[in-house]
Amino acid sequence: MSNSPLVSYTRLSPNHSGKRTHAIDTISIHCMAGNLSVETCGAVFAPTSRQASSNYGIGSDGRIALYVDEANRSWCTSSAANDHRAVTIEVANSGGAPDWPVSAKAYAALLDLVTDICKRNGIKRLLWEGDKSLIGQVGRQNLTVHRWFAAKACPGDYLYELHGAIAKEVNRRLGETAEPAAPTTQLGSLKVGDVVEFIGSRHYASAGAGTGPSCKPGKAKITAIADGKPHPFHLRAVTGGGSTVYGWVDAANIKTSDATTFRPYLVKVEISDLHIRTGPGTGYNDEGYIKPGVYTITEEAAGPGASKWGKLKSGAGWISLDYAKKV
Numbered sequence: 001m002s003n004s005p006l007v008s009y010t011r012l013s014p015n016h017s018g019k020r021t022h023a024i025d026t027i028s029i030h031c032m033a034g035n036l037s038v039e040t041c042g043a044v045f046a047p048t049s050r051q052a053s054s055n056y057g058i059g060s061d062g063r064i065a066l067y068v069d070e071a072n073r074s075w076c077t078s079s080a081a082n083d084h085r086a087v088t089i090e091v092a093n094s095g096g097a098p099d100w101p102v103s104a105k106a107y108a109a110l111l112d113l114v115t116d117i118c119k120r121n122g123i124k125r126l127l128w129e130g131d132k133s134l135i136g137q138v139g140r141q142n143l144t145v146h147r148w149f150a151a152k153a154c155p156g157d158y159l160y161e162l163h164g165a166i167a168k169e170v171n172r173r174l175g176e177t178a179e180p181a182a183p184t185t186q187l188g189s190l191k192v193g194d195v196v197e198f199i200g201s202r203h204y205a206s207a208g209a210g211t212g213p214s215c216k217p218g219k220a221k222i223t224a225i226a227d228g229k230p231h232p233f234h235l236r237a238v239t240g241g242g243s244t245v246y247g248w249v250d251a252a253n254i255k256t257s258d259a260t261t262f263r264p265y266l267v268k269v270e271i272s273d274l275h276i277r278t279g280p281g282t283g284y285n286d287e288g289y290i291k292p293g294v295y296t297i298t299e300e301a302a303g304p305g306a307s308k309w310g311k312l313k314s315g316a317g318w319i320s321l322d323y324a325k326k327v
């Protein structure tokens with residue numbers, strides 16, 4: 001267990017219970033009910049007669065102090081059960097009752113500190129419902145406030161009302177590193193939002209391999225793209241009822257409005273190892289090599305990885321147009 005690297009002032013208080021008996025899974029934000037510097041707050045927690053402490057303190061200048069090691073249970077929230085599992089933070093107030101506001105610098109430091117505590121202790125998301133009855137149910141709420149455990153205004157209405165915003169911002173920061181790659185929005189010449197002509201008769205529940213129910217062809221909008229999958233386009237019928245397309249479909253079953261006025265053209269194949277496939281993509285069955293020569297393309301389709309494919313007039317299959325020259 002570690003302390004925050006954001007700490008710039010340390011004055012360890014003797015007021016704590018030693019090692020925690022519970023893993024850290026909660027954060028409790030308090031207000032100092034005064035505009036104390038981190039040094040003054042440290043002095044307040046220094047005498048054993050005070051019988052109070054917090055793990056961290058934040059001054060109005062945005063500096064962060066350590067008073068009780070994170071590994072130890074502080075005496076902060078009037079609840080042993082809470083303080084054994086919660087990291088406690090006292091924030092200085094730039095104004096008085098009843099709101100007890102905090103400075104912009106203190107608030108910014110609080111967001112940084114809470115994010116850091118979550119990262120180092122494996123708290124994936126900060127949860128706040130403002131519901132006292134959820135105390136201890138950390139899967140639903142892992143922020144707690146002093147006013148739930150004692151007749152106190154702490155953390156003040158200003159910070160209390162900001163708890164939802166604190167959770168939201170910290171979760172945004174926590175998500176930044178774990179965010180999945182941006183979804184594909186374009187494949188070949190087709191992109192999400194395009195209205196196309198669906199000419200197939202089958203759609204699928206997922207973009208991956210599998211069987212799917214039959215459906216009617218018609219005009220449809222591309223609502224998602226999954227590059228490199230057997231059924232890379234998700235379509236939603238523009239008009240029509242339940243039996244029209246609403247699912248993942250093969251690239252070969254999509255015609256763009258351009259394609260409806262598509263004119264066959266000739267291509268020259270010069271290489272001797274270009275495969276003929278049963279569909280537009282290397283995921284389709286290999287039908288052998290095409291002989292170098294000139295061929296007529298009667299249809300185009302987008303394949304995986306923005307590759308472009310052409311259907312051979314002979315009916316032999318599809319070839320990658322990236323390896324054929326228009327003549």
Ligand SMILES: [Zn+2]
Nearest residue numbers: 030031146154
């Ligand atoms: Zn408090």
